[in-house]
Amino acid sequence: MLIFIARRIAAGVLLLVVISLLSYLLLSIPGTDVGRQLLGQGASQSAIDAKNASLGLDRPVIAQYTDWLSHAVRGDFGTSWFTSEDVTQAIANRLPVTVSLMLGVTLVTAVVSFLLGVWAGVRRGAVDRVVQVLGVVGYALPGFLVTLVLVLVFAVRLNWFPAIGYVPFTESPGDWLSTITLPVLALSVASVAGVSQQVRGAVVDVLRQDYVRTLRARGLPASRIVLRHVLRNASAPALSVLGMQFVGLLGGAVLVEQIFALPGIGGMTVTYTTRGDIPVIMALVMLTVVGVVLINLLVDILIGWLNPKARVA
Known part of the structure; x- marks a missing residue:
């Protein structure tokens, strides 16, 4: 390992x-x-x-x-050409916002996708068709439309969540949760749609394997077969898709942060890219690449732990 x-x-x-x-x-x-x-x-x-x-x-x-x-390489990314602000400090001030969104979306996507995918793959029939339809609809809906509907319904009409703004976790955990709930839901719709279909397909493929039939013939409970054998073997492809979804969320975060007026990395990227501020842009690029590398490394480690054969790749 x-x-x-x-x-x-x-x-x-x-x-x-x-x-x-x-x-x-x-x-x-x-x-x-x-x-x-x-x-x-x-x-x-x-x-x-x-x-x-x-x-x-x-x-x-x-x-x-x-x-x-x-x-x-020493952690010094210089100062902004246009604002003379320390680049590292400028990114550090905005990073918690984007990290909150990314972690929230990843958690929601992982939990909901695995529940829907396993449920559809095991039950099949009408449940499977409903989950597949929901997946197609969720993936096809434009992100900006989903975001606007969530704002109009839950922020404007019901007044359950704030429409704009961000409260740091250190100031008030409850207010922090309320300010990121709608952005996380807006980003999670397409992610859940894609990952749940991958989980569903992987579960169906594993259930068709000969060793699963053997386990059933031995009289093992269906729940034990699913939790201890099917889910473990079906998780590897789903984790790969989940990792790619996390990387793709950076693009969606730009739109969501603009709509909800969140002071995150997405809006900062747009602003400094249009200016051509190389020190800031390069720091943001490196931050993104490091995030991609770390996520892929984590996914590879999890897949290697689930499937030892993958370690030789």
Whole structure:
């Protein structure tokens, strides 16, 4: 298992270096005059050139990247070109919001998807058809439409939850839960629809295996067969899809954070990308890649624990 984990970590580090290099090269493509954006259209060309030089933009791109990487590995992502705010601190202030959403959606998706998928795969018949229809509808509904309906019904008409804003967990756990409930539900609909179908298909495939028929012939209770054997073997593909859903949630978080006025990473990404603020963008890219690597590593470890044969892959 240790060799298995070490290989995954090495691959993750390599991915970080490759993605950071490609991202920096793409962001450095000529076309955006940062100095002119900072000083305004009325600034003289000499002042603009001096500003670009002070930011190091007059040097070759590879030299800029090497300098950035040498600081990044020490945890120093510099300061924003446009706000002069420390990049690490700016992200740290917004990260708890997005992490709350991601963890909430992952928890809801895992619990509801496995319940629906196992229920449909075991019961089959009408239950299976209903779950499949719900899955297709949930996956096909536009995310913005689901979000707006939740706001209109539960925030505006029923007044059960706040329509906008965010309260940190450290200030009030109850208010924190109320502010993330609707955003989490909005992001969970499509995730539950996709993962539940994967769980359902995996459960059906496992139930058709010969060893399951043998267990039934021995007289083992159906609940024990499902919980101890079927669910364990059906979890691996479902965990892979759940990991991919977690990564895909970052895109949906941008829309949800904008609608609910949440000060998270999604809105920050849009704002600083349109400005071309490379220090902030690079830090956000690295944060995203690290999140992807960690999630994939966790999923691989869980799959390797559930299925030892996967460790040799």
